[in-house]
Amino acid sequence: MKKELISLRVNGRTHELAVEPSKLLLDALREDLRLTGSKRGCDDSSCGACTVQVGGIPMLACTLLAASCQEQEITTVEGVSEHGSLAAIQKAYGDWGGAQCGFCTPGFIMTVKYLLANNPHPTETEIKQALSGNLCRCTGYNQMYEAIKSAIEAEQQGLAASK
Amino acid sequence: MANEERPTTTGFSVIGKRTAMVDAAEKTTGAGKYTDDLSVPGMLVGKILHSPYPHARIKRIDASKAQALEGVSAVVTGEDAPVTYGILPIGHDEHALAVDKVRYVGDNVACVAAETEAIAEQALELIDVEYELLPAWFDPEQSMKAEAEFIHEGRPHNIEKEYHHVFGDPEKGFAESDYVHEARYIANEVTHAAMEPHSTLASFELDPHTGKLGRLTVWSSTQVPYYLQHKLSLVLEMPMAQIRVIKPLVGGGFGGKSEVIPLEIIAAIAARAAKRPVKITYTREEVFWAHRGRPRTIVDLKTGVKKDGRIVAVRARVVQDGGAYCSYGPVTILYSGALLGAIYDIPNVGYDGYRVLTNKPACGAMRGHGTVNVRFAFESQLDEICAALKLDPKEVRQKNFLKPPCITVNNLRVLSYGLPDCVQKVAAASRWKERRGKLGRGRGLGMGCSHYVSGAANSIIRSDMPHSTVNIKVDRDGGVVVYTGASEIGQGSDTMTAQVAAEVLGCALSRVRVVAADTDLTPIDIGSYSSRVTMMAGNATLRAAEEIRKQIASAAARKMNCAPEDLVFREDKVLNNNLGARALSPAKEHRNAAEILETTDAPRGPSVSGRVEGQILRGSLQQKRKEEGPKDWMTFEEAVVAAIDFHGALTGTGSYAPSLDARGGKFKGAGVGPSPAYSYSAQVAEVSVDEETGEVTVHKVWAAHDCGRALNPVSVEGQIIGSVWMGLGQALQEEMVWKDGMLMNPGLLEYRSPSSVESPEIEPFIVESIDPEGPFGAKECSEGSLAATIPAIANAIYDAVGIRLREAPFTPERVLAALRAQKNAKKLNLTEGVDPTSPARFREHGGALWFRGKGPQRHPRDPAITGQQGSAGGDD
Ligand code: FES
Ligand code: FES
Secondary structure (H helix, E strand, O other): OOOEEEEEEEOOEEEEEEEOOOOEHHHHHHHHOOOOOOOOOOOOOOOOOOEEEEOOEEEEHHHOEHHHHOOOEEEOHHHOOEOOEOOHHHHHHHHOOOOOOOOOHHHHHHHHHHHHHHOOOOOHHHHHHHHOOOOOOOOOOHHHHHHHHHHHHHHHHHHHHHO | OHHHOOOOOOOOOOOOOOOOOOOHHHHHHOOOOEHHHOOOOOOEEEEEEEOOOOOEEEEEEEOHHHHHOOOEEEEEEHHHOOOOEOOOOOOOOEOOOOOOEEOOOOOEEEEEEEOOHHHHHHHHHHOEEEEEEOOOOOOHHHHOOOOOOOOOOOOHHHEEEEEEEEEOOHHHHHHHOOEEEEEEEEEOOEOOOOOOOOEEEEEEEEOOOOOOEEEEEEEEOOOOHHHHHHHHHHHHOOOHHHEEEEOOEOOOOOOOOOOOOHHHHHHHHHHHHHOOOEEEEOOHHHHHHHOOOEOEEEEEEEEEEOOOOOEEEEEEEEEEEOOOOOOOHHHHHHHHHHOOOOOEOOOEEEEEEEEEOOOOOOOOOOOOOOOHHHHHHHHHHHHHHHHHHOOOHHHHHHHOEOOOOEEOOOOOEEOOOOHHHHHHHHHHHOOHHHHOOOOOOOEEEEEEEEEEEOOOOOOOOOOOOOOEEEEEEEOOOOOEEEEEOOOOOOOOHHHHHHHHHHHHHOOOHHHEEEEEOEOOOOOOEOOOOOOOHHHHHHHHHHHHHHHHHHHHHHHHHHHHOOOHHHEEEEOOEEEEOOHHHHOOOOOOOOOOHHHHHHHOOOOOOOOOOOHHHHHHHHHHHHHHHHOOOOOOEEEHHHHHHHHHHHHOOOEEEEEEOOOHHHOOOOOOOOOOOOOOOEEEEEEEEEEEEOOOOOOEEEEEEEEEEEOOOOOOHHHHHHHHHHHHHHHHHHHHOOOOOEEOOEEOOOOOOOOOOOOHHHOOEEEEEEEOOOOOOOHHHOOOOOOOOHHHHHHHHHHHHHHHHOOOOOEEOOOHHHHHHHHHHHOOOOOOOOOOOOOOOOOOOOOOOOOOHHHOOOOOOOOOOOHHHHOOOOOOOOOO
16 A cells, blocks of 8 residues: 555654555554554454543544544643653552553553543542443452542642642 | 651561552553564564364465565464474473464464565465364363364373362261252353453574574563473574563463463564564454463362351362363363362362363463362352351351361461451451341342462472572662562562562662563563462562671671671661660760661662762761761661672572472372462452343452462552452353354453443452461462452342352343243243354354354364254353
């Protein structure tokens, strides 16, 4: 297949790449841009390990064509850390055991970022529903809820301190 | 955390504290590298051609068209590496690529190494393979009756291994029993489905003298780097010293990466043929075919008890559907027997175990190896007995506890036994007494218990080699590097290692760096399986660190004018704890070590920022303190400098092998089961059952686990929750569905691992029995809890609606069938009037990607078409 030149805006930077029209966003990120934080866990859009944000919405990078994501702001897990240090949700996942093997973690972080951006005080049910598109085989999810709650608290304290 | 507590000179300062994993940030930022994230210059993509037939002879392979395709560097087949291997020395029955026969749909036939994945896939289509079909066996009980066309030569009747054990006198025991219960239990096949698909990158270096291929480096998603190095050496016919295996981050194992998986060897064979690095990453579907999961197990169980519930005798006949290769099979079937009767005090145990070959992907080790399905049967049967005799299942368990220290009837040594506490804790938390049987129809409570080994006392490769060795090196600035072969797979192995080293050396955890699982750098550890790492690598780390501490103590004691035994190592300091003895010394006022800890403000280990200023500061501080003469304490760095000045270098080694009296009996098969220590679990599950739909909802699981000592409570709780959750999956929804040797659900949509909305609250309780042989008393916590969950749920379903489910998973179909049987209603036939060749269940979706709509061609004598074959799923 003939390659085409596309431009992708990822984590605030623009990249030009030559890709086949059939190239998936996940492969463009992992192979062409060497952003290997987003993972592939399945063949059929069923695991959520590849979740990135496209235009602020969590999407499965394994199910999007790279060429269709031009002119959109793409955020991967590599773009989540703030000013070179861990975002509250990343720190909380580490402290509370939300990540064991960590393979699912980038996908969860992208999903949770979206949840908290749109619903800063989710109920337990809302959290469960928001996470239901991402699979984890290690944690049984329970410690992730703790992590999310503590990240919300940390954000609030941060906000209070900055006022 | 630690800073908030008042410092003391007793108790622990690092272990027992809730600690984030040392590699947490790598995982949460995406910076950490798993095997598929790696690439090296010139790397090719490898793709494997799999067998479309369950059992066939390969008559001819013509790869010439594939070879000729532009962009293809090599095509390899069985001829390129015809040496057999297998994880067990007694089970070398696999070829990396099939040599004469294929034995399951998905067996490995050829591999293409090409510039891109698309070219490799195109080349696979061009490989022409001619097969001669053979009769295939899919049901173990049928397979055992085979008279010819065996799956492997030398395995008559397709029986891989059988064991018959008798301890005490079971028949006499049954005769003396007041009540005997007998039933058949079936647990269907499940698989690990770790989130990271297996991946291997193999690369040869050129020999500088000859220009030929020299050393091989393999990066692989493995739980057992050392075994991988060993098997690569065997199959590639290279010395082990020429092979380096590196384990990057691993995205979950659960046993699925605890033996050598074909792609790990195939990648190396392809790299050798292509003379370029080759990476192979399985698709999710290939992961399902690679399998090595928990076999479908048929348990015929008989238990005899006294009126009060004292267990007198147990007899089990266990048949495991092992799939097409030996794998860990003999170990699995032995564990099923060895741990069957060893959690309670049972004087008479009889066991007949059969590991049977069938034409399906090989089963192997999976979390709770060998113990889970028999535990489901046993704990369910105990509940049935309690119902028949109107006894409380909790009290019956309490009547049958072991009385440790003791040796069980099958020669297992038990020193620590937290089961009584576990039962107590979950009964109290679930308000068992007040609530069981009283929640109204449709809702109920059930209890289950389980236990597991903390590593096998006998290694699978027989030798006198220690099971784990650890080296530690300390740098002049107080940096501690631990070299261990133990494999971090998400369970927290690296963190445990760092914690143990920091605790012994009394230094800050941030000083410790763990270099793990690289066969060139790290001494041998046999891997992350059978929950052995904390016990074995933990003990080896402890010993290596003690050796270092001794060296530091002898040097520091000289500086501080005291005996080495007087020193304590805590909070990044080395303190004299016996100042009374030096009352005559000219120093000012003496304080005891605890006071020093409370008042001194020396740096608590290097912080990442400000490291340089810190060093300058510390340098001048050291200079100042040097001039002050003998002291009450030194910083860790000062003490390290003193030791390096004195000894020349600061390195230590420790190793661990289980003590001799933990290694079990002498009978055939006695090698499996013995462990330095056993973990124990008790659980209560609360469920509700929808009688209209047959759906079971688990509301909560209370799970207590005796882990000896919790070195890192966050991790221990995470392991308990994760185990319970995986047991829940097996109890309610996970099942590999087969039709004529074809896997009907090779994807994460159809193999239904519970999502967050289906996962209940799991409340973990840590019980610490402080095992005498464990490091700081610790033993296993990552597997043992799984087995208790399935019977706890089965028993809760019984409490809720009075049906006894003896086949797992308890899907709505099975629950409805049992509810209808309870009401004597007609059996529901979900496929009534439907074309018999169409799928027999809802979930069958028509097969795998390569299958392209054609049914597998069958041999005329295939039992599946001559009608001797039972249904693939088995009936209740
Ligand atoms: S890789 Fe599984 S959903 Fe995208
Ligand atoms: S942490 Fe391993 S899959 Fe989620």
